[in-house]
Amino acid sequence: xxATLNVPAMSYDVRRHRLANGLRIILAPDRSxxxxxxxxxxxxxWRSEPEGRTGFAHLFEHLMFQGSASLEKMEHVHYVMSSxxxxxxxxxxxxxNYYEVLPxxxxxxxxxxxxxxxxxPRVTADTLANQIAVVKEEIKVNVLNQPYxxxxxxxxxxxxxxxxxxxxxxxxxxxxxxxxxxxDATEFFKRYYAPGNAVLAVGGDMxxxxxxxxxxxxxxxxxxxxxxPRPSFAEPGPTRERRDEVIDANAPTPAVALGWRxxxxxxxLADYLPFIVLADVLVRGDASRLxxxxxxxxxxxxxxxxxxxxLEDAFDVRDPTILIVTAFHGSEITSDVVVAAIDExxxxxxxxxxxxxxxxxxxxxxxATMLTRLDFVLGRTLAMASLEQQRQDPxxxxxxxxxxxxxxxxxxxxxxxxxxxxxxARLDLVPGGAR
Amino acid sequence: xxxxxxxVPGLTKPRRPKQPVLAERTLANGLRVVAVRRGGVPMVHxxxxxxxxxxxxxxxxxxLVLDATMTSGTSTHSRSELAVAxxxxxxxxxVSTDTDRLLVRGESLKSGLPRVLELLAELVTDAQYPKAAVxxxxxxxxxxxxxxxxxxxxxxxxxxxxxxxxGHPYGxxxxxxxxxxxxxxxxxRKLHRRWVVPPGSLLVLVGDITPARALDQxxxxxxxxxxxxxxxAPAPDLPVGGDxxxxxxxxxxxxxxxxxxxxxxxxxxxxxxxxxxxxxFGGYFASRLxxxxxxxKGYTYSxxxxxxxxxxxxxxxxxxxxxxEVTGPALVEIAYELGRIATAPITEKELESAVNYLxxxxxxxxxxxxxxxxxxxxxxxxxxDVSWLREHPAALARATVDDVLQxxxxxxxxxxxxxxxxxxxxxxxxAVAALxxxxxxxxx
Numbered sequence: 001x002x003a004t005l006n007v008p009a010m011s012y013d014v015r016r017h018r019l020a021n022g023l024r025i026i027l028a029p030d031r032s033x034x035x036x037x038x039x040x041x042x043x044x045x046w047r048s049e050p051e052g053r054t055g056f057a058h059l060f061e062h063l064m065f066q067g068s069a070s071l072e073k074m075e076h077v078h079y080v081m082s083s084x085x086x087x088x089x090x091x092x093x094x095x096x097n098y099y100e101v102l103p104x105x106x107x108x109x110x111x112x113x114x115x116x117x118x119x120x121p122r123v124t125a126d127t128l129a130n131q132i133a134v135v136k137e138e139i140k141v142n143v144l145n146q147p148y149x150x151x152x153x154x155x156x157x158x159x160x161x162x163x164x165x166x167x168x169x170x171x172x173x174x175x176x177x178x179x180x181x182x183x184d185a186t187e188f189f190k191r192y193y194a195p196g197n198a199v200l201a202v203g204g205d206m207x208x209x210x211x212x213x214x215x216x217x218x219x220x221x222x223x224x225x226x227x228x229p230r231p232s233f234a235e236p237g238p239t240r241e242r243r244d245e246v247i248d249a250n251a252p253t254p255a256v257a258l259g260w261r262x263x264x265x266x267x268x269l270a271d272y273l274p275f276i277v278l279a280d281v282l283v284r285g286d287a288s289r290l291x292x293x294x295x296x297x298x299x300x301x302x303x304x305x306x307x308x309x310x311l312e313d314a315f316d317v318r319d320p321t322i323l324i325v326t327a328f329h330g331s332e333i334t335s336d337v338v339v340a341a342i343d344e345x346x347x348x349x350x351x352x353x354x355x356x357x358x359x360x361x362x363x364x365x366x367x368a369t370m371l372t373r374l375d376f377v378l379g380r381t382l383a384m385a386s387l388e389q390q391r392q393d394p395x396x397x398x399x400x401x402x403x404x405x406x407x408x409x410x411x412x413x414x415x416x417x418x419x420x421x422x423x424x425a426r427l428d429l430v431p432g433g434a435r
Numbered sequence: 436x437x438x439x440x441x442x443v444p445g446l447t448k449p450r451r452p453k454q455p456v457l458a459e460r461t462l463a464n465g466l467r468v469v470a471v472r473r474g475g476v477p478m479v480h481x482x483x484x485x486x487x488x489x490x491x492x493x494x495x496x497x498x499l500v501l502d503a504t505m506t507s508g509t510s511t512h513s514r515s516e517l518a519v520a521x522x523x524x525x526x527x528x529x530v531s532t533d534t535d536r537l538l539v540r541g542e543s544l545k546s547g548l549p550r551v552l553e554l555l556a557e558l559v560t561d562a563q564y565p566k567a568a569v570x571x572x573x574x575x576x577x578x579x580x581x582x583x584x585x586x587x588x589x590x591x592x593x594x595x596x597x598x599x600x601x602g603h604p605y606g607x608x609x610x611x612x613x614x615x616x617x618x619x620x621x622x623x624r625k626l627h628r629r630w631v632v633p634p635g636s637l638l639v640l641v642g643d644i645t646p647a648r649a650l651d652q653x654x655x656x657x658x659x660x661x662x663x664x665x666x667x668a669p670a671p672d673l674p675v676g677g678d679x680x681x682x683x684x685x686x687x688x689x690x691x692x693x694x695x696x697x698x699x700x701x702x703x704x705x706x707x708x709x710x711x712x713x714x715x716f717g718g719y720f721a722s723r724l725x726x727x728x729x730x731x732k733g734y735t736y737s738x739x740x741x742x743x744x745x746x747x748x749x750x751x752x753x754x755x756x757x758x759x760e761v762t763g764p765a766l767v768e769i770a771y772e773l774g775r776i777a778t779a780p781i782t783e784k785e786l787e788s789a790v791n792y793l794x795x796x797x798x799x800x801x802x803x804x805x806x807x808x809x810x811x812x813x814x815x816x817x818x819x820d821v822s823w824l825r826e827h828p829a830a831l832a833r834a835t836v837d838d839v840l841q842x843x844x845x846x847x848x849x850x851x852x853x854x855x856x857x858x859x860x861x862x863x864x865x866a867v868a869a870l871x872x873x874x875x876x877x878x879x
Contacts (some may be wrong), residue, residue, distance in 0.1 A: 007525070007544070008477040032475060033802040034450035063619040070440040074721070075728055079443060082788035084795020087609050103795050108444040120439070133733025137689070141736050141756050145689045147585040205450065249686070252585045253578055285527065286506065287518035296507075296514060302578045330578040361522035368525035368544050371476040375574075375803045 007367040007405050010374060010398040014384060015208050020218065020316060021224040023118075023198025026384050026394045027211055028203040030377060033330065036204035037381035038110040039099040040118065041389045042197075046170030046190035047093050047233050052179075054170010058091040059135055059180060060188050064098060065089070073127060073408050076113050081085060083109055092312045093170070093321075095389060101378045104205035108214050111202075115218035118195060123185040132177050139171050147250040151429050152326055153310045154259035160259045160425035165233045166320060178351040194225035199389045203381030225328045237261035242425040249432035253302075255328045258337040258342065260424045262308060262415075264319035267393060274411035275323050278419075279306040280362045281354070281412060282345070288362075289345045296325065300338050301329040315400065316386050321420070325422040335428050343421060348416040354409045367401035374398075452798045455807060457821055458646030460654065463662050465634030466655045469811060471648035473804050479548050479642030479649075480805045482812040483539040483555065486635045487532055488668040488746060489626075490604060496614040498532040500569060501623045505530045507560040507568035514568065517554060526551045528558070534604050535668075537631065537817070539683060542805065545643045552656035559631050559689050560660050569620040577612045584609065587684060587756075590776040591691040591857040594876070595752070598853040599695050603671035605745055632662025637816055641808040670747035673697050676851045679871040683860035689760040690858030691754075694769065696851045698742045698749035699842070701817055707830035708838035709751075709846055713740055714789040715781045715839070716847055717753060718774065721788060723776065724755075728768050734761045744817070751846050759859055764868025766856075768869075772850045777848040780836040794828045 017025040049056045067073040080087045085102035098117075100110045143149035154169055161167040200219065202211055232315040238261075263271040282290045283306040294300045304327040308314040327338050374397065384394035458470045487498065506528065507514040521527055526545025529540050538556070543551045583589045593609045600606035638657070640649050674696050699706045710718075717724035717740030728734045740757040757765040781789075801807045801824065814823055845851075856867055860875060867873055 008478065033798070034452055035799060035802050070443065074726060078721045078788065078792065081719050081792045083446060084791040084798070086796070086799070087720075101799060103449055103798060105447040105449040107447075109446065112441075112444050116441070129634075130730065130733045134736055135730055137734070137756070137758060138736040140689045140758070145587060145687055145756070147582065200548055250585055252581045285518045287515040287522065292481075292515055295575070296568070296571065299574055302575050302582070323820050328582065330574070332719070350780060357523065361519060364525035364544065368478060368527075368542060371478050371544075372805060375476045375478065375805070377802065 007364065009402060009403050010371070010378070012395070012398050014395045016388070016394065017212060018397065019195065019220055021220070021222055022194065022227065023219055023222070024199045024388060025215055026201040026388050027208040028201070028381065028384055028394070029206055029208050030203060031205050032106045032204050033128065033377070035101060036104045036107045036110070036202060036206050037099065037101045037375055037378040038107070038114060039097060039201045039381050039385045040114050041097045041199045041385045042193055042407065043096050043197045043389055044096055045092050045094040046168075046350065047165040051164050053184065054168050054176045054178060055135070055170065056176070056180060056184065057096055058171065059131065059177060060185060061089045061096050062131040062135055063123050063127065063185055064117050064121050066131065067122040069120040069122070070116050071113070076117065079109060079113055079123070085110065091170070092316060093310065093319050095316070095386065097382065097385070099378065099382060107202070107206055107211065109173040111214050111218050114200065115222065117220065118193065118198065119222045121189060123182050125182055128180065128182055128185065132180065135172070135177060136174060144170065147248060147252065148255060148328070148429065149250070151174070151246070151248065151255060152259070152324060152427055156259050156324065156425060156427050157310070158255050159242050159244050159427055160238065160261070160322060161235060162290035163233070166235060172402065178326065185435070190225070191228055194227050195219065195222050195409045196227040199385045201381050201388065201394070203384065204377040230265060238423055238425060241421045245428040245430050247430045247432045248386060251429060251431040253328065253331050253431055254335055255326065255429040256338055257427045258325045258339065258424050259322045260419050261320055262323050265315070265321060266318055274407050276308050277359070277362060277404060277407045278412050278415045279308055279323055280366055281349070281358065282306045284365055289349065290325070290342060291344060294338065294341055298341065300333050300341055301327045303328045315383070316390075318390055331431065339426065346416055346419045350413050353413050359409050359412065363405045363407070366404050370401045370404075374414045438589070444809070452801065454825055455801070455811070455821060458650055460650045462633065462654055462658060464658065465664065466636050466660065467658060468638045468640075468650055469815065470640040470644060470649040471807065471811070472644055472646050473807055474643050475639050475804060477643050478804060479543055479545050479640055479644050480808040481541040481551070481810050482639045484637045484812050484816050485537040485631055486665055486667065487537040487630050488535050488604065488631065490668045492616065493617070494604065495607065496618050496624055497609065497626050498537075499615065500530045500572060500618045502530045503572040503576060504564050504568050504623065505562050505627070507572070508563045508565050509557045510563060511561070512557065513539055520554055520679070521551065524550045526685040528555065534608070545702070548644065548649065549656070552652055556656045556660060562627060563749040564620050564623045564627070566620040566878070569618070569623060573615055573618060576615050579650045580609065580612055580615065587687065587689070587691045587857050590682060590684070591693045591855055594680055594855045594857065595695050595853065598680055598855060599674035599750065600671045600748070602751060603666060605671050630661070630664060630665055631687050632819060634662065634664035636813065639808050639812045639815070641811065642804045663786060667746060670857050674750065674853060676853050679854040679856060679867060679873050680854065681860055681864065681867055681875045682857040683877050684857050685859055685861065687859045688759055689756050690759055690856050690863055691756050692762070692765065692769065693855040694753040694852040696751055696846060696853065698751040698846055700744060700749045701823070702819060703816070705842050707827065708834045709792055709842040710742060711786060711789040711831065711834055712776065712839045712843040712847060713742055713751060714792055715785045716740055716776050716843070719792055721792075723772050724769070727772055728765055733766065734758060734765045734768070758829055759862050762856065762858055762863040763870065766854075766867070766870055773847050773849040773852070776843045776874050778844070780840045783836060786834070786836050786839060790831045790834070793831055797824065797828065846865065
């Protein structure tokens with residue numbers, strides 16, 4: 001077995017453009033399969049939604065499928081799927097995205113569909129009422145009718161953060177959803193969905209010059225509008241442990257989540273990367289520190305995970321963001337015992353350092369996982385769009401495996417030293433009934 | 436649409452996906468190996484599929500313990516040493532079982548393939564199932580089982596299985612916690628010796644590899660694996676429709692509706708037409724079911740229907756989670772859409788859309804290393820040839836609206852489907868009883 005493993009470097013043809021209306025364009029040709037991905041990222045997520053309008057960014061994502069200047073309700077969906085493609089959208093802290101993956105003979109159609117709703121979505125009282133009902137059912141499926149639903153991504157931020165943008169429920173309260181109006185939607189669109197506030201990325205089986213001409217044809221005459229300045233959402237982190245508990249009526253057994261603030265992913269990338277490695281040192285694979293001790297040796301937990309970011313990928317989020325450790329355990333174990341074991345393992349890591357070979361094997365696994373994601377044209381195109389939007393560097397996607405590989409043991413140990421009890425939020429999930 | 440409307444661009448000439456070229460070898464021990472070169476990223480993905488269709492009632496709890504402990508140590512490596520050895524080459528292996536097979540899924544940086552094959556061979560020939568690991572996993576599985584039973588989707592799926600395949604291994608996936616407690620390390624070792632054997636097993640490798648060389652590497656690593664062929668389990672009886680089963684979940688804010696019945700296997704002549712019927716009905720976002728109960732009525736978030744395949748049975752399943760207060764009306768709309776598609780032809784436009792969607796979906800599913808490995812594993816284990824990837828789109832293109840109607844009538848008619856409702860019986864019981872005779876069961 002080689003002592004160090006060279007992760008092969010990737011290289012992609014990535015071209016950047018900007019239309020006169022401000023729309024940023026990324027083109028990444030790859031002719032290996034007759035498939036193209038089209039992704040549009042708008043620079044608005046639920047951190048930007050106003051007080052009293054929790055869940056509005058996500059509700060608006062639903063409304064973008066309800067018809068536009070040239071299309072009736074459901075026509076967008078029909079055109080994509082009847083062309084042999086699939087589509088979706090998602091809303092996160094810092095962005096809302098829409099994407100299609102299509103046979104390459106439907107590329108122009110896909111571009112047209114995205115342009116039509118960037119130009120003018122059609123929101124009516126009927127479609128709004130319909131999608132409010134649909135979103136409420138979405139929240140019931142994933143949260144209200146689901147054991148551990150929203151744990152910890154909905155329940156931890158209010159404990160770890162103090163300001164509304166960072167702490168509120170991004171799925172939305174039902175009262176806020178019910179009171180949303182067509183005027184709210186019109187205003188939200190005007191403010192946040194300007195072409196200058198968006199990135200369009202096209203990846204896969206296409207010719208970049210022809211594609212740029214098609215983009216100019218369909219997006220070029222969308223009028224330029226002012227783009228909103230993005231405010232800083234920075235706030236100080238905890239200076240003593242913040243603790244709370246949440247009762248989950250659907251859950252039969254307890255769980256506990258720990259969250260720590262991490263460095264700014266954009267401004268302090270060099271300090272941020274070690275936390276991504278650290279999360280995997282803690283929980284990736286049976287030989288990781290927390291899996292080995294808490295799952296296999298001491299049988300304290302049934303499952304334990306750790307990641308940087310709430311729901312998003314570590315490179316899809318701006319400051320402030322967090323490292324979260326989540327553990328599920330049986331009722332016969334107290335969460336204090338679980339947390340004490342986690343704390344001991346973190347302390348052992350920053351007192352004694354990493355074992356020989358521990359860092360390089362974790363780096364190899366992270367690189368392999370990144371490569372698998374890059375193999376799919378959609379995953380690659382989404383990553384490029386996001387990296388353009390947040391970092392103006394879509395080509396970073398190919399460099400990240402090597403950058404992860406360059407993180408040093410000292411950096412990981414220094415990162416571990418910041419995971420102290422007095423810097424964190426701890427949320428216990430208390431089972432409310434085993435039905 | 437207003438005067439601002441612009442014409443939607445048409446499609447240009449399609450490029451057909453490249454067909455994968457298979458290098459294939461059956462080893463002397465009976466293991467069938469298939470390797471495909473697919474560049475893109477310097478990775479290789481593998482799937483080892485082993486027939487595992489035990490008929491005994493304790494097969495289910497035993498196989499769950501087996502798949503949780505197969506990587507817990509060999510005579511030369513502890514669990515942790517195995518994990519380290521895999522990660523050193525950028526690899527991971529995971530084991531799962533279902534009613535038909537044991538599946539080892541793996542991925543690795545391409546340079547790690549020989550090492551991964553050595554470790555895979557170690558697992559299949561020399562997994563030790565240490566007693567302490569088995570006892571520990573049993574405790575863990577019991578808690579995980581409690582967690583699974585608290586999920587309404589799991590409860591609904593299990594209730595449907597029990598309705599469709601009573602008394603057959605396909606009829607359950609959630610053992611009693613006590614059955615898990617009765618499993619012993621010795622019993623798991625015996626299960627492994629009997630079932631984890633090369634005859635009838637299939638290993639698929641897809642990635643940035645040289646196929647002929649990969650076959651040699653497999654042969655070198657796995658030639659020492661041996662064992663007697665196992666027998667497949669007998670097929671279950673065809674499922675039947677009938678009364679509605681209401682599983683009480685007090686306080687639930689949604690009802691989980693599940694309808695199911697028989698389907699067709701991929702090798703059946705009618706499969707293409709049935710696939711199209713399913714898609715048009717509820718198999719994609721542009722379907723009638725989504726249009727009706729989501730986009731028109733707002734009853735639900737993600738209604739869907741699909742064809743499911745086990746080794747000796749295929750089925751058609753509807754999954755719809757609706758607000759408690761519209762449980763009755765949602766069942767009415769579902770029955771309406773089923774009745775409509777079972778008695779009147781879909782439109783030519785609906786047919787064309789479904790054909791294009793399924794053709795495109797197959798191209799997408801086979802566009803990545805991992806996706807192609809999964810598709811090949813499934814196809815070849817079903818006894819199909821890789822040419823199916825070319826022939827199936829042609830069969831889709833040949834199907835007529837009459838063909839689709841014929842399959843809809845056989846498989847989507849509401850009279851032929853079993854219905855499960857998991858929900859708050861005190862709130863939905865009356866509405867449900869107005870629509871169908873009801874058998875109520877208190878949730879476990």
